[in-house]
Amino acid sequence: MxxxxxxxxxxxxxxxxxxxxxxxxxxxxxxxxxxxxxxxxxxxxxxxxxxxxxxxxxxxxxxxxxxxxxxxxxxxxxxxxxxxxxxxxxxxxxxxxxxxxxxLRDPRNIARRAEQHLVSTGIADTAQFGPEVEFFILDSVGYAVSPYSSFFEVQATEAWWTTGKQGNGYNLPQKGGYAPLPPADRYSDLRSDMVKHLESIGIAIELHHHEVASAGQMEIDMRFAPLLTSAEQVLKYKYVVKNTAFQAGKTVTFMPKPFYGDNGSGMHCHQSLWKDGKPLFYDPEGYAELSDLALSYAAGLLYHGPALTALCNPSVNSYRRLVPGYEAPVNLVISAGNRSAVVRIPAFYKGPQHAQDKRIEYRAPDPSANPYLAFSAMLMAGLDGIQQGMKPPTPMDKNVYSLSARESRRIKTLPRTLDDALDELESDHEFLLAGEVFSRDFLDNWIDLKREEAESFRMQTTPKEFEMYYNI
The missing domain is CATH 3.10.20.70 (Glutamine synthetase, N-terminal domain)
Incomplete structure (x- = not known):
């Protein structure tokens, strides 16, 4: 260094x-x-x-x-x-x-101001972030868009949809890709190559594995780090993963939802606050051993969740992922060890010897987000929850996807489209302006950029529309 x-x-x-x-x-x-x-x-x-x-x-x-x-x-x-x-x-x-x-529009400078604002509050001096960045390794991809033609075609030899073709039979079933052994997991050695490169540039790795989706979905978990460092590491992670795959004759995408009917790629963000080298989220008497401060932080994430999606899920494709049934939560609830909740409290380890591991996991974000902006926005939402003394709703310790229609209507949900998320950000953004972390100029510029992006999709006819409406 x-x-x-x-x-x-x-x-x-x-x-x-x-x-x-x-x-x-x-x-x-x-x-x-x-x-x-x-x-x-x-x-x-x-x-x-x-x-x-x-x-x-x-x-x-x-x-x-x-x-x-x-x-x-x-x-x-x-x-x-x-x-x-x-x-x-x-x-x-x-x-x-x-x-x-x-x-003021430099995303890295925004993250720097977020860390400075945290210190100024006196609540904590460090925000630790541990993102789980998922991606797909594919054999090849082709796509084209014009006013008169559009298509995409993906080749992924391990995918479930290739079973009707000649191969070696080691295909993974739809939504059945979690942690198989080779040869069904074709990319274990390639992921290890990625890990070696990541470690060579100073990024600490905890483990790697095949993820749930069939067509080459992967995850390499980085060790948590302070906000600015963690955001920087996400960008280096993308660079290393893409280039390692490219050298091996493969291609990688961080799209949130490349394939219909299978799981999409998230960027689940584990978060905790520390002061003077001590973790602040642990309390042996609290729900799931969370402190009152941690619960208020989580309440801030839930309260501002709809607005956060404009920065944590900033692509039109993000909202193909945010649908029930694919481990991408849409209901703004908190629960321990429950992957159907937007805020999950990992329940692997208990007791004071694991106080440093006590954290909350915000599961909504995806890899299309700018990590500097997403991490800063989540921190600001959590701090607002603490400063306002917010309390989260009663924990929902059951599969949220299985709720009845009546029960579901009582729960606040994430936006269903990018436009809806931008509407939420326009009406709920004061918490981002605290400490001049974000500026009104930046948010106005962001909303304009993303409105333009959403508008381009509204004007483009898709093959699905021909399938459904051509012969009406």
């Missing part, structure tokens, strides 16, 4: 590193990069910032104020496992050249 630009450049010279790859993230959550040769670098440049065109980055500035600067953060640097030439990759934050101030 490097604390200064000078230390970073000394390492590059000593280890004969050829290039510095500077990375940052746009508003929707896609990483961008520029690559600089060692011969061009100096401490003064890294301190002053690398110039770039902000008007070409989605969600940033217009062309009339397009000049912006990237400031590398040396402590984030690590060697790129995939570069042909020896390359150090480093994460940056964005500043405005006119003022030298952090750019």
């Amino acid at each position: 490097f604390n200064t630009p000078e230390a970073l450049l000394k390492y590059m010279r000593d280890e004969q590193v050829d290039f510095l790859d500077v990375r940052f993230v746009d508003v929707p959550g896609r990483e961008q990069h520029f690559t600089l040769p060692l011969s061009y670098l100096s401490p003064q440049l890294l301190q002053a910032g690398i110039a770039f065109d902000g008007s070409s980055i989605k969600g940033f500035r217009g062309i009339d104020k397009s000049d912006m600067l990237l400031i590398p953060e040396p402590h984030t640097a690590c060697l790129d496992p995939f570069a042909k030439h020896k390359t150090l990759m480093v994460t940056c934050h964005v500043v405005e050249p006119e003022t030298g101030n952090p750019y």
